Amino acid sequence: MFYNCLYVCLHIILLIVFLSLLLEMTRADSVTQSSHPIVLKQRESTIIQCAYETALANGLFWYIQDPNQAPQLILSEHSQEDIPKRFQHRLSASHNKTEKTFHLNITAAVLSDSATYFCALSPTL
Ligand SMILES: *[C@@H]1O[C@H](CO)[C@@H](O)[C@H](O)[C@H]1NC(C)=O
Ligand SMILES: *[C@@H]1O[C@H](CO)[C@@H](O)[C@H](O)[C@H]1NC(C)=O
Secondary structure (H helix, E strand, O other): OOOOOOEEEEEEEEEEOOHHHHHHHHOOOOOOOOOOOOEEEEOOOOEOOOOOOOOOEEEEEEEEOOOOOEEEEEEEEEOOOOOHHOOOOOOOOOOOOOOOOOOOEEEOOOOHHHHEEEEEEEEEE
């Protein structure tokens, strides 16, 4: 069977911390994430790592940014409703509060998954 061997390239960028309306300043946080692009073949799966250090995270999110586009929400911790059609049934992430991680699991990669991925958190006040 023909196997399309073109590559999907995922760039991972540092976590963004949401501005909280009740805080005058954005709280900074640090994360450990892969610094090299993840390159995979079409239909392969991968885990994009996201770890945070804030004591408490109120909500965790994954965003995608296509070239020349604004970041788009693709997955949030508390809702499956935001997942865009192109990613439906292919994304999952679970918040491990002990490890403080929110790794994104992408399955059955397609070329259009090539983009920049952001892990974001909204801090608990
Ligand atoms: C979270 O991570 C810890 C440490 O790796 C592990 O022991 C635990 O089973 C994980 N919890 C969940 C819900 O996966
Ligand atoms: C990623 O998701 C797929 C599909 O739900 C699942 O089969 C696979 O075990 C997951 N991988 C990890 C490392 O959790």
